[in-house]
Amino acid sequence: MKTLDLHASADMLHMHPSTVLAKARAGEIPAAKPGLLLRIYELLLTATREEIDAMARSLAEIE
Template sequence: MRSKTFTSDIAKEHRQDHESLTLAQTLDVEAASKLLRIHPSTLLAKARAGEIPAAKPGKCWIFIENDLLNWLRGLYIYKWQNVGGYQNGDETTCSLKEKIAKTGITSLPSKEKFYTTLLEPATKKKPRK
């Protein structure tokens, strides 16, 4: 009796999954670009590159709304993700230009000084009399 209930539950889940697939909303390029709020040419470029879930069964691209929403959810940034920023007291910086390098050496020779010494003449100038 238990196996009968178990199999009927699986069949019910399978039917629900199948119904959700058949009732999926398909979108054209214009509607998909409005949903994602990106330019249609950007959407097409990403679809061609395989970055966005899409299909081209004929001459037109087709997008499934649920697939686009799942793709969009995958782009969310959560607190536990480190996306290049680091905590500096209360400030969060997102650029490596703002990050201060922590090294043991306090002064490094500048490139300007290095190139100046390379470009000096081999003989030193004699002082004027």
């Protein structure tokens, strides 16, 4: 399974790296920290992005 570092994950999510780090620490983004490096699984991040997009579409329909 492919993993991404913090900056690649931030680029993929169109977020600032510090926002991605905060979300990973809060458990909102699935991540692992082997040693000193934060690693995020691309497959899980993609699923997370799809869920975020679905929620945004649902909210747009309500307004």
